[in-house]
Amino acid sequence: MENDFDKIINRKGTNSVKWDARKAFFGSDTALPMWVADMDFDHPDSIKQALHELIDHSILGYSLPSDQLIKSIAEWQKSRHQMTISEENLLFAPGVVGALGVCVQALTSPKEGVMIHDPVYTPFSSIVEHNGRTLYRSPLLIENGQYKMDLQNIEEMFKAHSIKLFLLSNPHNPGGRVWSKEELLELTALCVTYQVVLVSDEIHSDLVYSDSTIYSPVTLDDQYKEWVVTLHSATKTFNLAGTKLAFYIVYNEEIKNKLQFIQSQTEQGGVSTFGMTATEAAFSRSEGWQKALLTYLEENRQIVMDFFDKELPDVFYMKPESTYLFWFDASILNIDSMQLKQTFVDVGDIALNDGQSYGESSGQFMRLNFACPKSVLLDGLNRIKSVFESVR
Missing domain, CATH: 3.90.1150.10 (Aspartate Aminotransferase, domain 1)
Structure with a gap:
């Protein structure tokens, strides 16, 4: 049942x-x-049925993202996250963690600074360090039983160091915090002021409880579209991690070209046929x-x-x-x-x-x-x- x-x-x-x-x-x-x-x-059942149909009716060769997949992503992001996207704004990836690595390689040079919160999902730090970038941690404050961004600390470090990228867990893993609209506005404004690209990992953004409201930084002001890369996937919400598919939402053409260049160097743009089928069924029928x-x-x-x-x-x-x-x-x-x-x-x-x-x-x-x-x-x-x- x-x-x-x-x-x-x-x-x-x-x-x-x-x-x-x-x-x-x-x-x-x-x-x-x-x-x-x-x-x-x-x-x-809708996802299992779609995967069964794929096996029953198709040769499992190389596949392109279908129009139906792109439409399902666009409609989901519009209805759930107030994001208007087209095919030109999408890049695909095998997973969000790999996409974070591509962002680090494409948008920073060796030794340049990448900032994360402390604490945060473990691969945020390891990806930065494994790629030879300089890691900066901004400790989260605890107020009223929840994490809160230390925006003063973030600005001080932006001023003092050559930081080019901020990796944000939105909502926060492991603390489960849904960042307030005010925090995201101020953080993104700081990134724009100090010319820091903000990468917002929103893989958990469809698992938000009824007493909270999720915001995506890229939707808060049109100017933020030039400075924000959004990463998302159906895999957490629909328990599909093994099907391997995520996507970038990118509005800045220069940033998109840099990401595509690293994808071509590392072959990180190819995605699983199973992932595409499962994702389309998840967003459109589940x-x-x-x-x-x-x-x-x-x-x-x-x-x-x-x-x-x-x-x-x-x-x-x-x-x-x-x-x-x-x-x-x-x-x-x-x-x-x-x-x-x-x-x-x-x-x-x-x-x-x-x-x-x-x-x-x-x-x-x-x-x-x-x-x-x-x-x-x-x-x-x-x-x-x-x-x-x-x-x-």
Whole structure:
């Protein structure tokens, strides 16, 4: 039955990173995996049907993006994100992380500065460093239980250093923060003033809860179109990471040409036929499933917060305004950040992402993925509780 998010799907033995790489990443074959950001839910029937039809009726050779795919992306971005785009504004990529790498290579030179927030999704820093650019981190502030941009710090670093690129996680991973319109306006204005290209990774932007509103920087002022590159994909929202397709939205022709040049050098412009088929079906025929998913995730979010409030009232957490990721502070355990992840494995038999990998300021945090059936979620929460009860 479609939309049966309580259904348990056995993913063991399917070469799933989340389930079958537990031994490699956590030293345990039994730890409950609530780490890597994919969901333990079945896909919409519309996507499965489209993929079946592709296999039944086509030779799986080289394929071009179809008019239907481009139309589905344009209509989705218009209705969900107030973005008017045409085929000329689109470039395709196998994934958002690879697209970030292309942006770094195309829009900066070796040793030039790239800024990110701290903490932020791990590949933001590794991509910059692996490409020989200078990494600058702007620590996020915590106010009223949520992350907030330190815009004064950002401007000071723009003034002091040769920073050419800002990589933004919008909404924020791992904190789940949906940036305010005012923050995005001020950040983008700073980028324009100091001639810094803003790359907005919006892969989680369709997983925003009913009490928040997402904004894309490129839509806030027409002049921002010359300075913003937007990255997006259907893969997080519809659990399609394995189909490998993302896209850039670029209005500045010079920037687009630079990106295409690096794509041609690295062969990063070719995308999967499966990804194109799945993405078109997701955006054009799966809206009902996405709405049902958000309802279920919002219920799970409430279960997690209620559990922490009742069972672990001394543990600080951030209410996720988006994503299916829960970010909590384990500092009351008084365990070195290098040992936190393994402690949760050894004591609670649960696999979580450790905060230290996201930045220097979040070493005592842990990240929980709650995109799973409620029975699994409750099991995981009780395992987390056992760690706090056993270690303290």
